[in-house]
Every structure is written in structure tokens, then in C-alpha cells.
Amino acid sequence: MDMDVDETSAPKEGKPVLVILVGAPGSGKSTFCEEVIGASSRPWVRVCQDTIGNGKAGSKAQCLSCAIIALKDGKSVFIDRCNLNREQRSEFIKLGGGPQIDVHAIVLDLPAKLCISRSVKRTGHDGNLQGGKAAAVVNRMLQTKELPKLSEGFNRITFCQNDSDVKSAINTYSTLGPLDSLPRGCFGQKADSKIQVGIMKFLIKTEVPVDSASRQSGNGDPTSQTPEKSNSCCKDKESLCSVPDTANLETKEAEGQEVDLAGSHANQVSLDDIPTLAFPSISTSDFQFNHEKAADIIVEKVAEFSNNLKNARLVLVDLSHKSKILSLVKARVMEKNIDSQSFFTHVGDITHLYSRGGLRCNVIANAANWRLKPGGGGVNAAIFNAAGPELEFATKEKVKSLSPGNAAVVPLPSSSPLFTREGVTHVIHVLGPNMNPQRPNCLNNDYNKGCKVLQDAYTSLFEGFASIVRNQAGQPVAKKENLGRNFLDLQVHSDCLVKNISTNTDQKSKRDDDHGSEKSKKYKGSGSQDRFGSSLADSTDEKLDSEPRRKVGSTSKAWGSWAQALHLVAMHPEKHKGDLLEISDDVVVLNDMYPKARKHVLVLARTGGLDCLADVQKEHLQLLKKMHDVGLKWAEKFLNESASLVFRLGYHSAPSMRQLHLHVISQDFESTHLKNKKHWNSFNTAFFRDSVDVMDEISNDGKATLKDDKLLSMELRCNRCRSAHPNIPRLKSHISSCQSSFPANLLQNGRLVYASGEPRNSVQ
DNA sequence: GTTCTAGAAC
């Protein structure tokens, strides 16, 4: 998928929309336009190639210029021509090139025979495609049909495959008022349609991102379990994209947009609004994990988490009353004195908890496979099947694979049937240990390891759920105008990953997110100034500044839109709470979205205008020390978990991402995200500036030494024994087994961080 | 920063 910075979360006001209709003759494009234009309060212009030449067919160029004029005039535009292939659409998409215009596609992908019969019947159609030629023309056109993709540059694509879909879309656009905008992404694409896929690479280690603290905010009433019609996330969606009041729930539901519920249920607060996680027993089915041991672990982990999750529920689900794991767990729960309101078991289909069982669960866990792919039977197949391609798509956007013991939170697109029918807003994929020799990564009956992995899996799962609860509960009620936006953030962004902060489902258009209603938040720092006077060493003002501010002597590098993600996080960490490991006044800590080693986190400075090492001056020394200390703290935390790791802390001489960030990276470089020479050399040549050296240089010279980026294309050398390797695969193969000590220079001055605090291999 | 892909390298 394309990856672009998400500067888009905020609904923009008064933005024209360019809608490119895609459909064969007879698919109903003109009717679509007419119906919307007739009902809409927004000014629309229909650009129809069939009639643009004084009522006769004209050229594509005429259409383009007509559209340009209308858009300049602030009008929204329908491009009413077949647009069946990418090339035909591309020039129109470019008209929306800036952030000021939303580019949508409406795909009228109706059955060919319907289009043909309509074409044959029509007598007064503008395109004058009548009679017997129609069938041949339609068939020929459909043969070369290329369904639009978000990567072409669309912000939103709506697929209509039957009349009901079309009506739904007409309603959506008819009720789109002049100041409204629609959520982005693909909508209505059916399971049998080819969905967009990127090239999948595997073997990534991912982690569920959670705040280290496990706070709970009072929200919802734990006393009632009566299922209600409203969706548990309604309140979070309120005012999303300024939904028109006239929104029609039924048709919208078919379309499955966030706006549906926002419009119709905005003010309902359900008594049953308790965040609830339904989860299957992990690893006990296909992965053949011992049930007794698994039951112990489930109860142990539930007990641990239910204490922290006062206003949330955990529900273990299995299909059958005869479920062995359910009865084992129930027996243990009796002994453990766990509150039956916060944990209980449920017999039923996890994909129909509400519709068939009356149990409202806003989050469900999936016993996933490591590839995070549909199929395979069991819960995984059932959930992917029930959630539709939306889940596959959203999962791919977020994370590509899962290692055992980990979980990945995936917000479920609101077009998913699981969302609309069951009220599920998030799916958490969990991968447990495998004891089945027929499956990958079998642990060969090693239950020491297996139990640990299963514990980790449940911890990751529950922490993922806790982060969702915190996100949803943490929205201040007074700031209703921000709720929709926050919800969108939550929907779109990953819980730990920068990518998702920088990606909004799939659009290319860039949007500026740095203004609007966030002003008040920007000044939250001023409170600390009030409390402590104006004596804070670092410049609190600067972190409030969201504009790039070039200092004297700073390189005036132009940052691409994709490079803004960290900056946006630093300026508005509160909008990405679920994505962050730690937030303080000075820094934010987060997992690198594309970790280049087993552990790789970023300590992000929050100071505005501090984009890279070149911007750092003496006045920032305290900040550098703080960043270093926070980085060390995280390294030590990881070392407690895994003492064999070795960490290095440092900066890239010339980072790709805007906003000063310290890399805290384990020296195994065991990651499928490490793919090329630049990746390797950016961490393993002098281009990587050790934090300790940077602090010294700033202290002594007031500036850091920056190394030439020619280093990035140097030969590949092992970071331990310095042997050279012809390519990345060979290098990776070597480093996976190289036991040499690290080079002498790294062993000095605390450049490497070991579990003991001292290098173990101090002799070379 | 990543993804994609042509074409070089093997």
C-alpha cells in the first residue's frame, strides 16, 4: 500500500470533492449524478464527455478544463465518463493534486448483462449508445476494466455491485453538505473482488504497543449487561466528518461508514457500553497446547488484568458447551475469586456474539496465524470470513506478520460486517505457542517455553485491549468537536507503529493536520510554566510550535510529506496515545514502525523546530541528556526481559524523518525490515552518531559532527568482526551467527549498553 | 521512511 503521512484526520471545511465515476455504459453513472445533484445542498458540476461539446460528445481535454474551472470555483465535480482503466482516470485524479480537494471514485460495478440491457433499451441517453452495438461495446470495455485503487490517488473509493449499493452511495453523496467530508478508504468492496494487496514480506517481529501504565478511566456502567442496539463506540464517533442530520441509517448501514452511527446514535449512551474483549482460548485448538496448562495461564492473566480493567470485561468464548477449556477455566475462576462482572465465559460463535448471543463486545481477539492471513480453519478463518476483506486490508496496513507471544491491534473498518452487525471496532490478532508438529514453529513439547509464550500472548492481548479502552475512555466529553477526529485517528492508526500514524488507509493526497481545533491542546504545556514559573530549562514554547522553524545554520532540508509522521506525533502526542510507549513534557517514546532489530524504539524530542541533529545546539544539551536517559531506561527494561541483547543509542547524521529522534536499537539487527545497504549502514557506519558522542560534541563545540551520507553506500561489513559481505542476505546470514566481540571503539565510553551495564567482551 | 520494479548479477 502506499504510505503517506496522515495529515488528514481532521474534517476540512468547505472542501470540493472530485468524484470520478467508474462504470460501463448502462451502469447508471448519469443517473447517479442526476440524483445526487437533484438532492444535494452542495454545488455540483457534472462533467460528461458525451455531452460536453454543446450537447454532443467532446474530448477528454474539454472535460479536464471544465472540471478545473468548476473546482477552482469551489464546486464539486462528477466526472461522468466510463473511466474504466487507470490511464483514463489518471489525469482527472491529478486535478485533485493538493490537499484542498478530495478525490473519490464511485465504482458502478454492476453485472454486465444489466448494463447491456440498459444500454440497449435506452433511447435518449447522452452517449447515444443504442441498439445492438451496445452489447459488444459494453463487453469489450469490461474486458479491459481495471478497478480503481486508492494508490492511484483516490481518497475514497465506493464500490457498488448492486442497486442497493448504488442507492446507498447516492444517499451518502446527496446528504454530503457543503461543509462535510467523507471518511477515506475503500468501501463496499465485496469478498469476491480483488482487493488491493501489497507485496507481503514475512517474519517480522511485532509487538503490541501499550502504555506502560495501566490506567483506567471511569466510563460506562458496569452494572448492566443488557444488550442494546446502539454501538459501544458511537459516542466516540460523534460529529465525525460533520455528518448531515438527514443521514439515513439503513442505507448508510449498507454502505458501512463511520458516519452512519455518528449521525443516528450520536447522543445515545448505552448502559451496556462497557468495553468488552471476547477472546478464544489461544493455542489449545489447532496448536494443541495442553488444556490444563492453558487454563491456568488464562486465569492467571485474567486475574492480573481484571484488577486493572475496572470498567471493562473479558469474555472467554468457545463454540460448544462441551468445551473442555471453558470448563477448566470456569473451575479455576471459582477458586480465584475473580469478579464475574469483569470476566466470564460464553458459549457461542465469536463472530456473532451480539446478533446471536446478545453479547456486546467491541473488541474480539483472533487466534491468528503468523502470516495474519485468512483461512486455515477455526477461529481465524471464521473471523476473517465474517469481517470481510476489510479486516484483511486493515491488517495488512498495520502489520505483516506476528511472532508467537505477540498480539496486534487492528481497528476494524466501519464497512466491515463485524463492525456494522456486531459492533466490533477492533480485532486483536494473537499468536500463541505452537505444539503441533504439523504447524510452523513447533515447540516440540517444550512447555517451559510454551507457557512463557502463551503468557506473553495473553499479556499482549490484554494490554492491547487496555490500550483501546484507554483510548476510548480517555476522550474528554467536553471536547465533542474533537471526538470524531480522535476516533478516526484511532481507527486508522496502529497502536504502536509510526506507519499508521503516517498512513490514512491508502490515500496519496496530503493534508495539513496541523491546524484547526488543536490549538487549545498546543498550549497544555503552558500549565507547567504556570506551575513552575518560567524557569524551565528547556524552551517550553518551542514544543508548542508546530511549524518548521529553521535556525541559523540549520540545513534547510525540505521534508517530504511522508517524513512528517514523527513531527506530528511530537506536536500532538495526545492524539496518538495508543501508539506511544511513554509521553512526557520533553519526549515521546515509541516503537519504530519498521524496527531494524529485535528491539528498536525511538525517543522523540517534542521541541518544535528541532528537526534533526544539525539543528541541535548547546541550549538543547539538557534535552539530549534527557533523551539519552529515557533511551537508557528503555534499553534496560528490554535487557531485563532479554539479557542477551546489546543496545546502542544514537542519531542518524541526516535522518529521513523530521523531528529529532534518538534510536535505541538492539545490535542483533534481526529484522526483515532491514532490507538494504542504506538500512545497514545508517546504523553501522559513522553515519550513526552515538548519543554519548553527540552530547560531548554539543557540550564542547556547540554542534554535532555530521557524517557524509556517502557512508550509506559503503560496503557491507559485520558490526562485530568487520568482515565484508557482498549483499544483504549474505550479511544477515553472517551476523545471525557471528560471535565476535564488538570493535574496540564501541566498547568505550558507554556506546554499547549491556545487561550488566558493562561490556562483557571487553577484549578484542 | 517504504514500495515497486527494471535490469544487473549470478
Added chain:
DNA sequence: GTTCTAGAAC
């Protein structure tokens, strides 16, 4: 034929 890199696009 397959693997891998490097450059362009985003």
C-alpha cells in the same frame, strides 16, 4: 531462471 540492488515514486 532467480536473486538482488538501486533508483524513482510516493
